[in-house]
Amino acid sequence: MVNEPIVQTFDLNCYFGSVHALKNVNIEIARNEILGIIGPANSGKTTFLRAINRLNYLQRTYSQTGEILLGGRDIRKINDNLLRKKVGIIFALPQVLPISIFDNVAYGPKVHGTTNKETLSRIVEEALKKAYLWEEVKDRLKDPAVRLSGGQQQRLCIARTLAVEPEVILYDEPCSGLDPISTAKVEDAMQQLKADYTQILVTNNTKQASRVSERCAFFLMGELVEIGPTHDLFTHPGDTRTDDYITGRFG
């Protein structure tokens, strides 16, 4: 049990057609923590992440049983738009819209009803600052976002998510396409965001999980094998499969 859980899942089962992608996952995620999720490919990490903001439902074959609560409320009872405003996601590859840097960040607030130009400018500036990108782009906000480097694009994605003021931020292997320096910048941004947001980081990189997260969960073949404080999980894991994975015997 954790104090003040913001996300809870109860017996979560996820299916893509006949593929059973997640099996009976019970997790509680505390407010303002950074939870790392590690595990090999096809272990269900991304499915778990995308279950929280119901993005899995974009695939027509998807179905799900069990419950997910956000702030104590069943997410099925929350409007999808509102849910996704509260639960933002950063995708594995930096994905920007073919519009300007400014418009990328302003897109979210705009669809949620902010039209005042000054308010938008302020939101965009704040979001870019929080994502550690402001200094690099403040003089060229009208430039196409696609011209930014991969690392900058990924921080732009973070800014874009922050601009709609989420409570939870999901990261789906956010640094898999980035060089070490860009990765460090993204990780810095995550540390800065800890004060205000709950963050869930799915990563293939166990070192990243150990650097960034406070608690860590290990998924394998759709099952949550174990979850605990990151330091404990990496120094004396409770399950031999976790041990095998983090010491590199498979995965």
Added chain:
Amino acid sequence: MNEARLRQNIAFTVLGAVTLLIVIPILLVILYVAINGAGAITWSFLTEAPRNGMKAGGIFPAIVGTILLVIGTMLFSLPLGVLSAIYLVEYASDNLFTRMIKLSVVNLSGIPSIVYGLFGFTAFVLVLRFGTSILAGSLTLAIMSLPVIITASKEALESVPFTYREISLSLGATRWQTVRYCVLPYAIPGILTGTVLSLSRAAGETAPILFTVAAFYLPRLPRGAFDQVMALPYHLYVISTQVPNIPLSLSFATALVLIAIVFLMNLVSVILRAHYRKKRLW
């Protein structure tokens, strides 16, 4: 020169030759029509009504009629076509019903235009009592144009990367906002291409307007949407086959004007396309 280079050069030559084979006949047709028709095109030919059993005078009412029909067709087919394509691509779930719709759209584009003409005559002229009118003709041409517009719009929408939708939805945008701001702007060039192609065909069709709108000889401008009107393709058919002793140059001049109208429509679409492509910031 190694073998791979040689093969590549052969391939390029063959492909280039095939392309030329397609372009040359089109150019020849246009050239032939232009040479035979240009002499008859005068200011009065373009601005006056036909006289003397269409053996003299101009084709002004037919030009106006064709332009009105194209506009009328567009008013009905563009919104209907684009909106149904949006529904099929963005909203409809994949089931037997939607598959049947998609299949019928494809099949409809293969129906001969005279069948649309008969349908329009029955549905609009007789049953809905629009009479032989611009309204009935536009609706008939619109129904004929719809399949191509829907198919082109569908393909244009489907070619917009899925990630744009994913980004938009993940930020909490509604489906409609996603379509409106993240999909449609990038699909417009493709939609325009299909629409203009389809309208160009509508501008040149005779069969669908034969029973629904076209007047054999009506040397004045229409008085409203329920009036008949002359149209260039039908006028061309009439003066080429129904009226004896008409100088051939008049037929070619009429054809040239029709080609020019279609060309202008395509030009407008090229300009609009360029405008919308610029909106996508790379």
